[in-house]
Amino acid sequence: MKINKTNQLILIFLSSLFMNQSLNAEINKYIRYSHNNDINYGIVSNDMVLELTKAPYLGGIQTGKKIQLNNVQLLAPAEPSKVLAVGFNYHSHRGDLELPSHPPIFLKLPSSIIGPNENIIYHSGITDLHYEAELVAVIGKRASKISKEEASDYIFGVTAGNDVSARNWQAEDLQWFRGKASDTFSPLGPMIVSGLNYKDLLVESKLNGKTMQSQRTKDHIHDIDAIVSHISQTVTLEPGDVIYTGTPGTTSSMVPGDIIEITVEGVGILKNTISK
Numbered sequence: 001m002k003i004n005k006t007n008q009l010i011l012i013f014l015s016s017l018f019m020n021q022s023l024n025a026e027i028n029k030y031i032r033y034s035h036n037n038d039i040n041y042g043i044v045s046n047d048m049v050l051e052l053t054k055a056p057y058l059g060g061i062q063t064g065k066k067i068q069l070n071n072v073q074l075l076a077p078a079e080p081s082k083v084l085a086v087g088f089n090y091h092s093h094r095g096d097l098e099l100p101s102h103p104p105i106f107l108k109l110p111s112s113i114i115g116p117n118e119n120i121i122y123h124s125g126i127t128d129l130h131y132e133a134e135l136v137a138v139i140g141k142r143a144s145k146i147s148k149e150e151a152s153d154y155i156f157g158v159t160a161g162n163d164v165s166a167r168n169w170q171a172e173d174l175q176w177f178r179g180k181a182s183d184t185f186s187p188l189g190p191m192i193v194s195g196l197n198y199k200d201l202l203v204e205s206k207l208n209g210k211t212m213q214s215q216r217t218k219d220h221i222h223d224i225d226a227i228v229s230h231i232s233q234t235v236t237l238e239p240g241d242v243i244y245t246g247t248p249g250t251t252s253s254m255v256p257g258d259i260i261e262i263t264v265e266g267v268g269i270l271k272n273t274i275s276k
Contacts, residue, residue, distance in 0.1 A: 027195035030056045033072035057140045057156040057239045076115035076188040078138050082241045083108040089221050089246025103222040103230050106176050112186040119275035121184045122256050128167040129254050132247035133205035133213045133262045136161035137224050138192050143237040151225035157194035160264040162187040163244045190268045198224055202265040215248035
């Protein structure tokens with residue numbers, strides 16, 4: 001009986017390990033960073049950064065140079081040509097709105113991207129500024145008219161994002177131009193991680209240290225593969241393009257001086273301060 005109980009516990013452990021294992025055999029962590037006025041990409045190994053020749057999603061390889069991780073300034077880990085986002089992708093955020101047959105996509109701007117520890121600007125005219133904690137997919141190779149089953153081959157990795165939203169501008173404008181794409185409204189980072197099971201990761205936000213959102217990506221209405229496939233039917237995705245995949249639960253207002261932290265399991269904490 002004791003042996004059976006032991007075997008049962010082992011099987012439970014292995015099953016849990018299998019369910020939470022990465023999509024690939026290896027998990028890699030990549031950053032974009034500044035050091036001595038130089039900007040480079042690197043792969044993180046323990047507490048060291050191994051410099052790459054170019055962005056990892058463009059095939060960058062190690063140069064042989066390395067530096068202590070705590071000696072670099074982290075930047076937004078991708079430089080996309082396009083920034084796309086999905087609205088209302090959790091039932092907890094969508095509420096009673098009718099369920100769409102396809103992912104509802106809107107556009108943000110590359111110029112709205114900032115990295116860890118940069119300030120989110122509370123622009124003049126804003127009266128209701130919200131955080132939105134999201135998992136962000138980073139494209140690894142050109143994708144055009146791909147199927148959902150093919151999509152994982154085109155996703156390089158994932159990172160954390162904050163789809164900052166000026167609610168009063170969302171209500172006032174024809175499109176969500178100011179409300180979603182103003183300067184500093186797309187924090188991204190702290191790193192891109194490849195090999196994670198992006199279909200089941202915990203996404204959380206903390207405002208001034210208080211947990212505000214917490215839900216797993218397995219609760220997405222449209223999973224990441226479906227999102228990438230849908231976008232690729234009409235828009236060609238390029239390496240480095242990023243897709244914000246939707247926020248869970250409810251959000252609330254931020255004001256200057258507030259600190260917002262977005263955490264994605266396996267990726268780390270994206271921290272920014274609201275500033276005038």
